Amino acid sequence: MATKDNKKTSDKREVAMKIENISKTFRIPHEKHTSLKSAALNAFEKKTYEEFVALKDVSFEVKKGEFFGIIGRNGSGKSTLLKILAGIYMPGKGKVDIKGKLSPFLELGVGFNPELTGRENIFLGGAVLGLSKKEIEGNFDKIVAFSELEEFVDMKFKNFSSGMQVRLAFALSIFAHADILLMDEVLAVGDSNFQTKCMDEFSRYKKEGKTVVLVSHSMDSIEKHCDRVLYLEKGKIKGVGNAIKMVNIYNMDNVSYQEGKEEVEGSGNKNAKIMVDKKATIEKAEFLDKDLKNRKIFITGDKMTIRVHYKVNNSIKLPVFGIAIYKDMEQIVYGTGNERRGVVFKSIDPGRGYVDFIFEQMPLLEGSYQVSVAIGSKAGLIEKQDRKYPLKFNNGKIRDYGALSLTPKVKLSVKNTLTK
């Protein structure tokens, strides 16, 4: 999927950033030698430390003018990656190639000093952002106006409300003239009014063709702003591609992560999803239309086949294939399995194959659906891919709403008429 998207964007746009195979390992000593004595005493001992691999073989490209998101759970290496891009950390291995002026800051208000006044902080913070004195002086009034702090500019920064502090920081950052902006969770702060302002600024960046790399936990803002997204998991790239798709994968992973946790907690559960030696796996599921063409979007009433591709490692007796359809990630619409449908497979020998669930007229109404698929045997569940396959339905001519097209007939019967 990632490669496909890469091809799509490998248009004439220049590359703004090229990241090749960067890795970063942190050494965490068991006992940190922050004193000379212990360093001297331990100089000849074998140093014991744990290596923490923050990033491993990460490669990607960001095109000029692109809004590029980086997502991943806590500790997945997002911030480390951003710091390497900014030049704050040195990559252990690999190459970072950046074309254009990079904003050197990751957060708003870096370098501000609470003891100084707003005015003094504009000059200090501006210098930290790489502005010259002339530029700060030239834009001073604009910065103050944008942050709406005209009356308070000579007040000490520490006496500013947090909203005022953020406004000033953001106003200043706007004037940091960079071609590539790196931002770590900047949108998480401020009231909605201020966030609207941020959005406007973002649209302006887009118009001006600036490149923005945004790290965020807010999937809404990632989906809203980013063209492409890099999804990191434990320091490795899980995927690069279309923002909505990546966010979808991320959300689904989080659901299954939580489910996995619950299952582990209820130990001895025979539904335990992770089995060490899997007897069988689901390779993928596909949605086929009446011509057996792979599709993601259907119209209510279309013929649809859900094809589940399996790979069996050890023969399974009485295998069970199940599917479930969810609407909007939460509401289950329908679920079934071959046994429930009265179809029994005696056994499957090692090898690959697929099982079809054929719906002559799929009655799903307009909306987003996700399909779970599972394979199991008498002994229990072998693998379940929870809500992994997204699917869309359009209504066509139908004007009903909800999940299912239940074509009721509507009849009017008049019992009597009241006449005066």
Add this chain to the structure above:
Amino acid sequence: MIKNKIYANLIRELAITDFKLKYKGSFFGYLWSLVKPLLLFLVLYTVFTKIFKLGNSIPDYPVYLLLGITLWGFFAETTNLCMNSIVGRGDLIRKVYFPKLILPVSSSISSLITLVLNLFVVFGFALYTHVPLTINLLLLPLVILEFYVLVLGVSFFLASLFVRFRDVGHIWDVLLQALFYATPIIYPLTLVPNRLLKIIMLNPVAQIIQDFRRIVISPKIESSVSVNGIVLGLFPYVFTVVVFIVGYFIFQKMAVKFAEEV
């Protein structure tokens, strides 16, 4: 070019901030950096002319002493400030990229300005005590430059070590105490036994303070060359340059990891 201009602005803003914060909240503000060496001078002057009668043996002892205290104050204060400059701005280092050299340099600049202002006070004091100021004063910038190079070299070394080993702070405290007495600040060199004198004058701080005195007070005052001869006498100058170069390279080598270690 543009980059250098931007970094020059950052150095200046950081130095201004340091300067402002140093005296923030105190009533006399900047005056303190003038008054402090003067008060110390009064104490030492009283002790060494009234009690120990040490100062009576050399001419112009008040200027001799005040100059020594002022210069030593610069050395001690600046190295301490710079040592903390990386650790003290850890927050900045972790969030923005900029050449780390900027931090010790900006920390030292406000002290350098204070030193120059203080020197004018010393000149005033010299005129007041009838020490004639001569054309030799034009040489002063050269000695100030050497002093600044030495201070920066030592600071680079201390600042980068301090990131990893916090003991360096305590060790430097003790070393400064020892160095204070090993340097001819309060006592005249004429009272030092000859063999010890030769060792004392190998110290670049001693050489620098003596050179200052030769320029401000009288060319008859001992210099490192007059004590140790032309070859060993040049050692402090060479040592200063070596300290600067070694300090610079150690700093640059360790700077790459400051963001992770600080």
